[in-house]
Amino acid sequence: EPEVTQTPSHQVTQMGQEVILRCVPISNHLYFYWYRQILGQKVEFLVSFYNNEISEKSEIFDDQFSVERPDGSNFTLKIRSTKLEDSAMYFCASERILQETQYFGPGTRLLVL
């Protein structure tokens, strides 16, 4: 069964450094999402992406964040200058068009020191 994959599974970085989180969505899916979950808190929406552009973003997704689909398979989330409060699990999700069912990847645990 096709799955969303994410790399790396864990990332430790210093405050102020840039990180890039990578996702490979399910191959016939066209909508892509990033969510995050701070330890012990709710899963929060960050951004959705369709047809090579951002279709929605939350107030969390400020200028420090960007997303890109650099090729036909990868979908990346970049955090330009990490802060301590960016420490969280970051989940990528993908969805076949009009199905309204989002499938989540295993997540990247980001720790900012």
Added chain:
Amino acid sequence: QKEVEQNSGPLSVPEGAIASLNCTYSDRGSQSFFWYRQYSGKSPELIMSIYSNGDKEDGRFTAQLNKASQYVSLLIRDSQPSDSATYLCAALLDTGRRALTFGSGTRLQVQP
């Protein structure tokens, strides 16, 4: 602020019993609802979706939706210790929006 609310639990049930998990939402315009299961340190795993009033059954799971009361529930029959996890209720709050809004989750413990 449009919200999805869940009791955080833990909800403790004996093995073989029915577990009942509840969720309310604030936005009357919400159309689509989802139950995800999340094991500790893992990602949300879709269990069921429900879009229409009434019940929807899939194996041991039954989702129930009551749009008039803005209420969604998940029943797990014949609960197993492997069902012990956090159950997340999620909704698409506005027609046309694709961002899921999640509740804080209810932790279920099934006692052997």
